[in-house]
Amino acid sequence: MSGGADAIRLSPEDNVATVLRPVSAGEDIQVRCGVEVTTLAAADAIPMCHKISLLPIKEGHMVIKYGQSIGEVRAAVGPGRHVHVHNLRSARARAAP
Amino acid sequence: MPGGGGMATFLGFRRADGQVGVRNHLLVLSAGGLTGQTARRVGAALAGAVVVVLPHGSGLVGRDLAVQRRAIAGLATHPNVGACVLLGDNPAVMAQAAADIAPGRRPYECLTLDDCGHDGLALTDRAVRAGARLLRQISRERRSAEPVSALGIGLECGRSDPSSGLVANPLLGLAADWLIDEGGWAVLGETLEWLGAEHLLAGRARTPEAAAAIEGAVLERERIAVAAGLDLLGSNPGPTNIAAGLSTIEEKSLGSIAKSGSRPIEGLLEYGETPRHPGLWTMDASAYAPESLTGFVVSGAQLLLFTTGVGNPYVSALSPTIKLSANPDTCRTLADQLDFDASSVFSGRESLAEAGEALCRRVVAVASGEATWGEITREGDEVLSRFGQAL
Structure with a gap:
């Protein structure tokens, strides 16, 4: 799966990748998508199996993993950031306004 | 088929009614x-x-x-x-x-x-x-060579982490595809964990009625959560999932449905209902493993495949439950809970296809009598869902 990379982008449409080992802030990591590998600077420390943003994501825009929406960001996120419950929320099962 | 060539078989107990057991x-x-x-x-x-x-x-x-x-x-x-x-x-x-x-x-x-x-x-x-x-x-009954088409398997995940969606659940999908192609059946439950991915399941439904039933079942679970004033964050994904890196129910569901592989979906079963013919089925049921596994067992599944991210000891009492993980830390620390170590795929030492073939061989071995850890340690139980009040 990793093929030597530090993170995996499951689909070319994805704007996040999953890190396959703990990543330190400021580290350059290799992100694999199929056979293609790119380099990304991690802006945050990211625990193993957590998500890192690959692109800038605007407030209210969807986070894409598996080529599908997994929710929306609550505030703008730059590349290389840890994407998790502090800045991402489900777009489903919300109480009626 | 792993092993290659001809109809795949296992050693099972043929019953008077034509069913075949993997245990006696x-x-x-x-x-x-x-x-x-x-x-x-x-x-x-x-x-x-x-x-x-x-x-x-x-x-x-x-x-x-x-x-x-x-x-x-x-x-x-x-x-x-x-x-x-x-x-x-x-x-x-x-x-x-x-x-x-x-x-x-x-x-x-x-x-x-x-x-x-x-x-x-x-x-x-x-x-x-x-x-x-x-x-x-x-005790006088003996095992005989039986086609794997006689098998039904339940597909489960519990205490998942992102390695479940990346590796372990897709491996179950390969095993489900193999069994269905051999003429057996498999069932995917845990309705809430289709939420956010239900369009993908509905798109694989054999009939428009089956597609509508799948989407309707998910919307009903979502309605129950909303009516209860429940924020799914913290309940599903739960605290263990969140700590492991899963952020939303959509993310968990997209990983979860990978267990179902790629074959068409025949229909939506009620809780514990037996499939009417072979193929891939969905079952509308609670996502809590004890209730979910018992639903599969009541439906007649003889074997269960159960992935975990951080570990989960629960197994069925009646149907051998093959536990697997792809998380390298979990595979190391829970070696006597996990029947199948898929961490080699996670770390790139083995391809998903190779591990899928090994898993199918393990299914045949366990169906033929090889004991799972859960059987050896007597971890098994059965828990039936309740839906309303009693008089």
């Missing part, structure tokens, strides 16, 4: 809570007996009553059950159960408190003796 259990089944402790005493007295206690009984109505009846018959005549001692406290329920069990042509004995002067100790004595005779009888 004596089941001690309590059809209510009044005889639960008697069933446990009986099980403790008999080597290898499996005890299942359905803790509810009198006063069940509607869907609960229908599910209870389905469960009693489905468990007593499960393919993995060679014979059953059925204990209860209601002669009318027992008469109904006996009529439901008869077509399964499986040896059984029904005993009620009424037969024994309402004395739990007297019932224990009669049930131990009846169970002993049945155990001797089923």
Whole structure:
């Protein structure tokens, strides 16, 4: 799966990748998508199996993993950031306004 | 097929009704809570007996009553059950159960408190003796080569992390595809964990009715959560999932449905309902593993495949449950919980396809008698879902 990379982008449409080992802030990591590998600077420390943003994501825009929406960001996120419950929320099962 | 060439087979117990078991259990089944402790005493007295206690009984109505009846018959005549001692406290329920069990042509004995002067100790004595005779009888049965098309498997994940969606669940999908192509069946449950991915499942449905049923079942679960004022964050994904890196129900669901592989979906089963023909099915059920696994078992699944991210000891009592993980830390720390280590795929030492073939070989081995850790450590239980109040 990793093929030597530090993170995996499951689909070319994805704007996040999953890190396959703990990543330190400021580290350059290799992100694999199929056979293609790119380099990304991690802006945050990211625990193993957590998500890192690959692109800038605007407030209210969807986070894409598996080529599908997994929710929306609550505030703008730059590349290389840890994407998790502090800045991402489900777009489903919300109480009626 | 792993091993290659010709029809895949395993060594199973062919039953009089044509079903094929992967185990030859004596089941001690309590059809209510009044005889639960008697069933446990009986099980403790008999080597290898499996005890299942359905803790509810009198006063069940509607869907609960229908599910209870389905469960009693489905468990007593499960393919993995060679014979059953059925204990209860209601002669009318027992008469109904006996009529439901008869077509399964499986040896059984029904005993009620009424037969024994309402004395739990007297019932224990009669049930131990009846169970002993049945155990001797089923000990004469032998395994024979049977096609894997006779198998049904339940697909489960529990205490998931992102390695589940990346590796472990796609591996189950490969095993499900293989079994379905061989002519068997597989079932995906945990309805809430389709939320956010239901369009992908519906898109694989064989009929428009099946697609609508899948989407409707998900919307109903979402409605229940919203009506309860529940924020799914913290309940599903739960705290363990969140700590491991899953952020939303959509993310968890997209990983979860990878267990279903890629074949068309025949339809949506009710809780514990038996598939009408081979292929891939969905079951509308709770996402909590104990309830979910028992739904698969009542439907007749002889084997269960259960992925985990951080570890989960739970297994079925009646159907061997193959536990697997792709998380390298979990595979190292829980080596005597996990039956299949898929961490080599996570770390890039093996391809998903290679591990998928190895998993199919393990399915055949366990179906043929190889013990799972959960069987060895007696971790198994059965827990039936409840839907409403009793009278």
